[in-house]
Amino acid sequence: MNLRIALLPGDGIGPEVVAQATAVLEAVCRKFSHVLETQSGLIGGTAIRATGNPLPDETLTLVKSAGAVLMGAVGHPEFDALPPGKRPEKGLLRLRQELHVYANLRPAICYPALAALSPLRQEIVEGTNLIIVRELTGGIYYGSPRGIHREDGEASAVNTMVYTRSEIERIARIGFNLARGRRKQVISVDKANVLENSQLWRETVSAVRDQEFPDVQLDHMLVDSCAMQIVQNPRRFDVVVTENLFGDILSDEAAVLTGSIGMLPSASLGAHTGLYEPVHGSAPDIAGQGIANPLGAILSVAMMLRHSFHLEREARAVEEAVAKTIETGVRPRDLKGNDSTEQVGRAVIQLL
Ligand code: IPM
Ligand code: MG
Numbered sequence: 001m002n003l004r005i006a007l008l009p010g011d012g013i014g015p016e017v018v019a020q021a022t023a024v025l026e027a028v029c030r031k032f033s034h035v036l037e038t039q040s041g042l043i044g045g046t047a048i049r050a051t052g053n054p055l056p057d058e059t060l061t062l063v064k065s066a067g068a069v070l071m072g073a074v075g076h077p078e079f080d081a082l083p084p085g086k087r088p089e090k091g092l093l094r095l096r097q098e099l100h101v102y103a104n105l106r107p108a109i110c111y112p113a114l115a116a117l118s119p120l121r122q123e124i125v126e127g128t129n130l131i132i133v134r135e136l137t138g139g140i141y142y143g144s145p146r147g148i149h150r151e152d153g154e155a156s157a158v159n160t161m162v163y164t165r166s167e168i169e170r171i172a173r174i175g176f177n178l179a180r181g182r183r184k185q186v187i188s189v190d191k192a193n194v195l196e197n198s199q200l201w202r203e204t205v206s207a208v209r210d211q212e213f214p215d216v217q218l219d220h221m222l223v224d225s226c227a228m229q230i231v232q233n234p235r236r237f238d239v240v241v242t243e244n245l246f247g248d249i250l251s252d253e254a255a256v257l258t259g260s261i262g263m264l265p266s267a268s269l270g271a272h273t274g275l276y277e278p279v280h281g282s283a284p285d286i287a288g289q290g291i292a293n294p295l296g297a298i299l300s301v302a303m304m305l306r307h308s309f310h311l312e313r314e315a316r317a318v319e320e321a322v323a324k325t326i327e328t329g330v331r332p333r334d335l336k337g338n339d340s341t342e343q344v345g346r347a348v349i350q351l352l
Contacts, residue, residue, distance in 0.1 A: 001034045003309060006066035008059065008095075010044040011088055012282025013292035013341075014072020020294035020345030021070060021301045024321075027349045028305065028314050039066070043095065044074030044088035044282075054091030060098060068308040069099070069275045070300065073282035096136050101268035101275050102167070103174040104136040105303070106251040108234075113326045114259035117335060120231060125257055130237035131182070132254055133175040134247025136268055138167045139197075141244045161197045163243065168204040174269070175241035176213040182238055185217045189226045189242035189250065201243060223250070230254055255279050262293030262334040265300035267307050274308040276300040286333070290340045293332040295322055298348055321351040 007022060009015035022038060029036040041059035048054050054074070063069045074088040084090065110118070110128040118125040143160030172188070179186050188205040190198035202220055209218040221229070223246045230237065230253055242250065255261040264279040278296030286292055299322055306315035330347040331337020339347070 001309060001311070002037065002067075003029065003034055004037045004065070004067040005039075005304075006063045006069045007038050007040045008043040008063070008069060008071040009040065009046075010072040010074045010282065011046055011076045012073050012284045012287040013280075014044075014074070014282055016072075016287070016290065016292050016341050017278060017294040017297035018070060018072040020341055020348075021297035023345055024298050024318060024348055024352070025070075025301050027352050028301075028318060031317070031352060032311070032314050034311075034314075043071065043091045045076035045079055046088075047091060048079065048086075048088060054086075054088050055094045055098075059095075063095065063099065063273060063275075066273060068304045069095075069273060070297075070304065071095075071275060071277040072297065073278070073280065075282040075284070077284055093141065095275065096268060097142065099268070099273050099275055100137065100270040101273075102135060102137040103171055103269045104134040104247065104251075105131055105174075105178070105267045105269065105307075106134060106247075106254070106264065106279060107131040108251075108254040108258050108264060110234075110258045111263070111323060111326050114263070114335060117259040118257055120234075120257050124232075125234060125259075128234040128237075128258060130234065130254060131178060131239055132247055132251045133171065133178065133239060133241045134251060135163075135167065135171045135243045136247075137244075137270075138163055139244035161195070161243075161245075163197055163201060165200065165204050168201055169208055172205045172208040172241060173212070175239050176209065176216050179216045179239040180213075184215065185219075185238040187219050187221050187226070187237060187240050189221050189223050189240055189246055191223050191246075192220070193222060197243075205241065226250060227253060231257060251279060260293065260334040262296055262332065263299070264296050265298075265303050267300070267303040269307055274304060276304040276308075290342065291333045292341050293334045294341050294345050295325075295332075295348075298322060298345070317352060318348075321348045324351045 140161040302318035
């Protein structure tokens, strides 16, 4: 198979982890005889510094001609004082919109060897294997009107949370389909006791279940209660389907309870090109030191092989190599070890 991948290393530790993930991708392609073609583009703060734009046109052209996109991270404190529209993050938000990747999959798996690193007691976190399906191109992130108004000495700010029924239906279907390959349990998260938006969400998800997925169990949960239950009993969750902002918050919570957010991959899927990125972000405090955990980015490559190229065997091979790497005691700094980003990447390649 021919894999054309656009690489967007971005800011902070992004370039370091993408380098290791790319090395793993090269190794997979060698092992399974695929042809790999990669091309790099600018995004985020790096792109602002070079071109004044967090998502330059060249990057957009590049990603639209690729089979899949591997991103590192965006964000840098240098831009902290700027309004949302001028920040590095805007590049990522526009990229998601341009690629129409409305479904963001964020699995959180507790590796037995890492259970002791969880901020939760081991007996609570052990056996956790959940996936958050976050709506990614709608809701309050993108709704209008939005803005800050300053008039007569008073300021006010507005953001709009808006969803159409069809936007809710398509993300619900992704969740139910995923559940069919897992434990067949979907929890839909909303704030239906307060928000009309959530009432439409709840009603629509229920209708999709009744009409198309009667074999899947569906429960509804309020977002505040979900935040609590994820730390009380994470094992009870299989597939969590939720809107953009709630998914942003819950996925950080779910990520850290498995040991380290450095382990977590993500896939953003839509009609065509998939976007893959580790969940951890740019971590400017440790950038350039060669100590970042590349496993989130490497596991994102596994998700890419599975979801964009339907190469299940190759995806499993990467996931198994990561699991073995951890079992053999290789540990970057966030997992309380001393191995460098490169050493961790090399260990995965050796075990592949
Ligand atoms: C994430 C991040 C982004 C988001 C930021 C960087 C815009 O937090 O992917 O979870 O809020 O979606
Ligand atoms: Mg986030």
